[in-house]
Amino acid sequence: MGDTLDTPPVLRTARLVLRPMTPRDAPDVTKWAGDFEVADTALNIPHPYPDGLAEEWIAMHGRAWREGREAVFAITARADGTLMGAIGLAGIDARHRHAELGYWLGRPFWGLGLATEAVRAVLHFAFETLDLDRVFAHHFVRNPASGRVLEKVGMVREGRLRAHVRQWGRPEDLIVRGILRKEWNAARAVDDVGPDPA
Numbered sequence: 355m356g357d358t359l360d361t362p363p364v365l366r367t368a369r370l371v372l373r374p375m376t377p378r379d380a381p382d383v384t385k386w387a388g389d390f391e392v393a394d395t396a397l398n399i400p401h402p403y404p405d406g407l408a409e410e411w412i413a414m415h416g417r418a419w420r421e422g423r424e425a426v427f428a429i430t431a432r433a434d435g436t437l438m439g440a441i442g443l444a445g446i447d448a449r450h451r452h453a454e455l456g457y458w459l460g461r462p463f464w465g466l467g468l469a470t471e472a473v474r475a476v477l478h479f480a481f482e483t484l485d486l487d488r489v490f491a492h493h494f495v496r497n498p499a500s501g502r503v504l505e506k507v508g509m510v511r512e513g514r515l516r517a518h519v520r521q522w523g524r525p526e527d528l529i530v531r532g533i534l535r536k537e538w539n540a541a542r543a544v545d546d547v548g549p550d551p552a
């Protein structure tokens with residue numbers, strides 16, 4: 355976990371390499387996360403996206419990992435290294451063995467199954483490497499694409515948090531979804547959902 359490696363490991367899937375971010379990723383993060391369509395349904399992306407925020411955010415990743423709190427990955431294309439988005443676990447709680455999953459992709463990369471592929475790899479990492487018992491995620495009610503991603507990987511709908519957050523000054527309901535280690539293992543028994551070890 356965070357006490358044995360300086361950064362999270364690199365995770366590989368059929369089409370993706372999920373790797374720690376570096377300062378050189380800041381312009382791409384700014385470009386994709388700066389799109390209102392991306393910020394609109396993400397929980398923590400301001401709009402307009404301020405200059406320097408990507409640099410600040412990336413600079414915090416190392417410490418958050420070493421302190422065992424967060425594991426953030428750039429979602430990059432295995433074919434040519436293009437940075438397409440970000441995915442991570444936040445609020446990693448060693449005592450309760452849970453963490454919250456979050457992710458976004460730049461708009462040109464939507465609709466290709468890439469978020470689902472990235473989420474599967476991070477769940478594998480959460481259960482197999484971090485030894486967590488539970489991973490959960492929140493999405494806006496008005497974000498069915500994210501709900502579908504989580505549904506496809508076996509994250510069950512656990513409830514609706516009414517007016518739990520404000521987005522663009524208006525209260526919004528969140529759906530909470532979660533998956534337990536035993537559910538992940540059962541899903542793996544019928545479907546090879548782990549990352550490609552190559």
Ligand SMILES: CC(C)(COP(=O)(O)OP(=O)(O)OC[C@H]1O[C@@H](n2cnc3c(N)ncnc32)[C@H](O)[C@@H]1OP(=O)(O)O)[C@@H](O)C(=O)NCCC(=O)NCCS
Nearest residue numbers: 392395458459464465466467468469470493498499500502
């Ligand atoms: C949500 C997001 C990550 C999805 O990424 P993606 O790579 O397009 O997702 P996938 O292709 O893996 O899966 C999307 C699924 O949602 C479905 N979907 C897309 N739009 C939908 C809609 N309006 N209603 C219902 N389902 C929808 C797709 O058909 C697909 O399901 P399928 O495989 O059964 O056909 C991406 O749209 C995004 O980054 N959005 C902005 C940020 C964000 O919302 N992040 C998540 C915060 S909780």
